[in-house]
Amino acid sequence: xxxxxxxxxxxxxxxxxxxxxxxxxxxxxxxxxxxxxxxxxxxxxxxxxxxxxxxxxxxxxxxxxxxxxxxxxxxxxxxxxxxxxxxxxxxxxxxxxxxxxxxxxxxxxxxxxxxxxxxxxxxxxxxxxxxxxxxxxxxxxxxxxxxxxxxxxxxxxxxxxxxxxxxxxxxxxxxxxxxxxxxxxxxxxxxxxxxxxxxxxxxxxxxxxxxxxxxxxxxxxxxxxxxxxxxxxxxxxxxxxxxxxxxxxxxxxxxxxxxxxxxxxxxxxxxxxxxxxxxxxxxxxxxxxxxxxxxxxxxxxxxxxxxxxxxxxxxxxxxxxxx
Numbered sequence: 001x002x003x004x005x006x007x008x009x010x011x012x013x014x015x016x017x018x019x020x021x022x023x024x025x026x027x028x029x030x031x032x033x034x035x036x037x038x039x040x041x042x043x044x045x046x047x048x049x050x051x052x053x054x055x056x057x058x059x060x061x062x063x064x065x066x067x068x069x070x071x072x073x074x075x076x077x078x079x080x081x082x083x084x085x086x087x088x089x090x091x092x093x094x095x096x097x098x099x100x101x102x103x104x105x106x107x108x109x110x111x112x113x114x115x116x117x118x119x120x121x122x123x124x125x126x127x128x129x130x131x132x133x134x135x136x137x138x139x140x141x142x143x144x145x146x147x148x149x150x151x152x153x154x155x156x157x158x159x160x161x162x163x164x165x166x167x168x169x170x171x172x173x174x175x176x177x178x179x180x181x182x183x184x185x186x187x188x189x190x191x192x193x194x195x196x197x198x199x200x201x202x203x204x205x206x207x208x209x210x211x212x213x214x215x216x217x218x219x220x221x222x223x224x225x226x227x228x229x230x231x232x233x234x235x236x237x238x239x240x241x242x243x244x245x246x247x248x249x250x251x252x253x254x255x256x257x258x259x260x261x262x263x264x265x266x267x268x269x270x271x272x273x274x275x276x277x278x279x280x281x282x283x284x285x286x287x288x289x290x291x292x293x294x295x296x297x298x299x300x301x302x303x304x305x306x307x308x309x310x311x312x313x314x315x316x317x318x319x320x321x322x323x
Contacts, residue, residue, distance in 0.1 A: 093198025097160025
């Protein structure tokens with residue numbers, strides 16, 4: 001675990017020559033990178049509350065949960081229209097319950113920034129939990145869906161549950177094993193599976209285990225995945241389970257690069273997997289795409305995306321503006 005007092009300076013340069021500096025909680029002089037080239041921020045997911053998560057990611061202009069919110073909301077509305085009831089939504093890689101908080105309490109990501117990382121004195125975990133429980137109570141009935149979380153971080157998922165953002169949670173790493181009977185009991189009946197950034201680290205193994213554990217009626221899925229991580233293995237696995245996948249046109253800014261070194265490493269990864277970064281990652285941002293998968297034969301009154309369902313070519317994608 002790393003202290004918030006340890007910091008590094010991160011800089012990236014846009015095509016117009018503008019230098020963007022960011023700081024994040026990280027040990028001075030220690031920049032660890034994962035196999036994809038991304039800087040490791042694992043420490044922000046293992047704290048007892050979301051302070052480090054928000055104070056770190058704010059400096060990198062992290063925004064994908066906010067961009068994902070209207071798409072998830074629309075998918076929930078579609079499910080209600082098709083099935084006639086509110087869904088049970090499972091967030092894979094839920095961490096501190098961010099997506100559930102945005103949907104359940106109808107707040108913005110900026111609201112959560114101010115809540116967990118305000119200027120001045122840092123609130124204690126107990127104070128934050130008391131505020132969150134009151135927020136959930138005040139929004140009771142606003143969103144009647146049931147929210148589940150799956151994450152390998154005990155501290156993060158414990159906070160999300162204690163705050164009331166999640167109705168139930170599974171603390172597990174399903175990359176390595178099938179769910180236990182107790183975990184399967186929690187996952188059964190899942191109607192919609194969502195994620196914002198964990199795929200690439202979480203693979204088709206977890207997604208398949210979640211789909212099977214949900215029961216005979218396969219859940220709908222919506223995954224925001226960084227362009228450096230090919231979605232084809234997940235899509236092929238889901239196809240074998242009876243799914244059809246739509247690749248939503250457009251790309252979504254996830255965050256700025258933490259450093260020029262991170263950007264260079266990620267550009268190398270993109271080149272390796274055959275993704276053209278011109279106009280996108282080459283300009284200083286990580287970008288994600290949205291993939292929506294439903295069981296074959298499911299008809300929907302609309303779609304959970306504003307554009308046509310073709311896979312966008314890397315050379316022709318345009319960023320989806322913030323909602």
